Amino acid sequence: MTDATQKTQGPFADVAPALDELTQQVLFGEVWERQGLSKRDRSLITVATLIATYRINELPFHLKFALQNGVTRDELVEVITHLAFYAGWPAASTAVGIARKVFAENA
Secondary structure, three states: OOHHHHHHOOOOOOOOHHHHHHHHHHHHHHHOOOOOOOHHHHHHHHHHHHHHOOOOOOHHHHHHHHHHOOOOHHHHHHHHHHHHOOOOHHHHHHHHHHHHHHHHHOO
């Protein structure tokens, strides 16, 4: 494996190289680059889905990614607040704690 290859490896490469390749090439390469929605919109949808389905392992990454894609902190907080009534208070409460950490890291 060359240095160039190692630099492009994602978080799954050491254990599941095929999953890593699919994540990079298909998910973030093809799906996130489709013309139908902006990356900003895709980030809002993804964050909302992760909160609603209580996918707390992936949420920190996608909150940071959403900020990079132009979603504001206020908009992310509004998504969390809105979802409290649709996905449940525990899901929103947990998302607040995760967002707090992400916001502090990205201050």
